Amino acid sequence: METKERKPSLVxxxxxxxxxxxxTFGGGFVIVTFMKKKFVDQLHWIDEEEMLDYIALAQSSxxxxxxxxxxxxxxxxxxxxxxxxxVLAAIIPPMAIITAISFAYQAFASNRxxxxxxxxxxxxVGAVMLDVVxxxxxxxxxxxxxxxxxxxxxxxxxxxxxxxxxxxxILTVLALVLAGNxxxxxxxxxxx
Amino acid sequence: MLFQLFLSFVQVGLFxxxxxxxxxxxxxxxxxxxHGWITLSEFTDLITIAEMTPGPIAVNAATFVGIKVAxxxxxxxATFGCILPSCFIVSLLAxxxxxxxxxxLIQDMLSGLRPVVVALIASATISxxxxxxxxxxxxxxxxIVLMVAxxxxxxxxxxxxxxAMVGCGAASLxxxxxxxxPLS
Numbered sequence: 001m002e003t004k005e006r007k008p009s010l011v012x013x014x015x016x017x018x019x020x021x022x023x024t025f026g027g028g029f030v031i032v033t034f035m036k037k038k039f040v041d042q043l044h045w046i047d048e049e050e051m052l053d054y055i056a057l058a059q060s061s062x063x064x065x066x067x068x069x070x071x072x073x074x075x076x077x078x079x080x081x082x083x084x085x086x087v088l089a090a091i092i093p094p095m096a097i098i099t100a101i102s103f104a105y106q107a108f109a110s111n112r113x114x115x116x117x118x119x120x121x122x123x124x125v126g127a128v129m130l131d132v133v134x135x136x137x138x139x140x141x142x143x144x145x146x147x148x149x150x151x152x153x154x155x156x157x158x159x160x161x162x163x164x165x166x167x168x169x170i171l172t173v174l175a176l177v178l179a180g181n182x183x184x185x186x187x188x189x190x191x192x
Numbered sequence: 193m194l195f196q197l198f199l200s201f202v203q204v205g206l207f208x209x210x211x212x213x214x215x216x217x218x219x220x221x222x223x224x225x226x227h228g229w230i231t232l233s234e235f236t237d238l239i240t241i242a243e244m245t246p247g248p249i250a251v252n253a254a255t256f257v258g259i260k261v262a263x264x265x266x267x268x269x270a271t272f273g274c275i276l277p278s279c280f281i282v283s284l285l286a287x288x289x290x291x292x293x294x295x296x297l298i299q300d301m302l303s304g305l306r307p308v309v310v311a312l313i314a315s316a317t318i319s320x321x322x323x324x325x326x327x328x329x330x331x332x333x334x335x336i337v338l339m340v341a342x343x344x345x346x347x348x349x350x351x352x353x354x355x356a357m358v359g360c361g362a363a364s365l366x367x368x369x370x371x372x373x374p375l376s
Contacts, residue, residue: 023354025246029316037353049306053293056305057285059312063205063278064215064248071279075286083283087275094247095271098255099264101241108241113365116375118244119327120364123335124357126324127342129317134347136310152307159315166312170305177304181297 008045008077010085016043017070017089022097028065030125032058033132035069041135045077048139060170066090194269197261200227201254201273208250215250223253229261250274327375334367 020034032055039046046054054076058068067090074086101108108114140152151173158164200222208215216239223229230238242252251271258270292298324335338360345351367373 019354022246023357025244027316028248029313030320033313033317034353042352049302052306052309053289053302055309055313056302057289058282059309061278061282061285062208063275063282064208064250066248067251067275067278068282071282072286072289075283075290083279083286087279091247091251091271091275094245094251095255095267097245097247098241098252099259099267101245102256102259105237105241108244112375113369114244116365116368117361119335119368119375120338121357121361122320123324123338123364124342124353124360126317126321126339127346127356127360128353129313129320130339130343131346131353133310133314133317137314140307140310148303148307151304152311155308155311156314159312160318169308169312173304173308174301177301178297181300 008043010078010082012043013074013077013082014085014089017073017086018093021066021070021090022093024125025121028059028069030129031066032069033129035073036132036136037128039073046073048136050076052136056170059166194262194266196227197229197258197266198269198273201250201257201270202276204250204254205274206277215248215253219250219253219257223257229257234260334364334373338363 016038017035020031020038024031024034036048036051036055040048040051054069054072055065057072058065061068067087070086070090071083074083076082078085137152140148155169155173158169159166203222204215204218208218220235224232224235238253238256239249241256242249245252251274254270254274255267258266258268260266262269293302321339324339325331327335342351342356342360346353346356368375
């Protein structure tokens with residue numbers, strides 16, 4: 001499974017998102033992690049910084065993170081057609097699966113085989129997430145900017161230990177950046 | 193009826209900022225309290241299903257409620273309603289991003305947000321890793337071994353993540369199913 005580089009195509013876009021959407025459960029951040037793996041590391045269609053920007057945008061917009069991220073990736077790869085294809089690919093698997101399950105819920109929920117497979121897949125999800133966190137975190141450290149490192153650690157503590165809502169964190173950091181910019185401008189104004 | 197269903201889920205899609213669990217109270221107030229389309233216990237089932245299956249909770253809920261209210265057409269109408277606001281708002285953002293992301297102020301904001309996103313992913317990761325490592329009160333050896341092995345294969349051997357995940361599911365079936373290691 002070496003990294004394979006392919007020219008952006010709508011077909012590959014559709015099937016990539018379809019696969020990711022069909023196999024990843026456990027919330028929005030899981031699916032964007034898999035998207036980062038696919039579109040940044042494997043296909044090289046999007047660079048890492050842009051993908052992180054997409055995740056921030058997807059997280060701060062109304063609606064499901066997975067759908068929002070698909071919309072952004074879709075526009076990037078194939079314009080309007082790309083966006084529509086990406087959204088379709090993102091919602092077909094959950095729709096199909098929920099439709100099937102809602103007719104046989106009891107059998108599904110109490111099935112031991114399902115429970116065993118799901119338990120193992122959680123371990124796989126954990127592994128993929130760890131891999132991406134190591135790569136992303138490493139890249140932030142490599143920039144050797146203490147502000148960015150402090151931001152990362154502080155937001156982690158806020159999110160993990162204090163359960164601070166992701167949108168509030170994002171808004172706070174935006175406000176801090178704005179305030180910093182304003183302060184710079186005022187200083188400049190005084191000097192001149 | 194279909195139109196009301198559509199409107200309710202447009203509302204859910206429009207006001208659930210932050211994804212995932214942010215949508216639950218909205219779904220509850222509009223679908224259960226206002227319209228009584230599903231019961232509270234069906235709603236609890238729905239959340240369980242949503243956790244066990246792929247896909248965003250809002251989309252899962254839209255499909256589930258849609259089927260209950262008006263069968264397959266209901267599922268389509270509700271799901272469409274739930275993603276429609278995103279399609280508009282996020283597309284506008286995509287346009288704005290393309291146009292303005294090189295402005296210095298926007299650059300500053302985006303570079304400040306990137307470490308936050310990494311931290312948010314890290315926080316979600318730790319919660320999942322905890323769930324894998326500890327099952328109930330005891331450590332889950334099978335889970336730990338599978339996770340470490342999968343991590344090494346993905347990180348050092350570039351194994352495809354989806355294959356790693358399905359492989360873990362299969363290995364877990366073998367360990368718990370064939371060798372009879374109890375699940376919890």
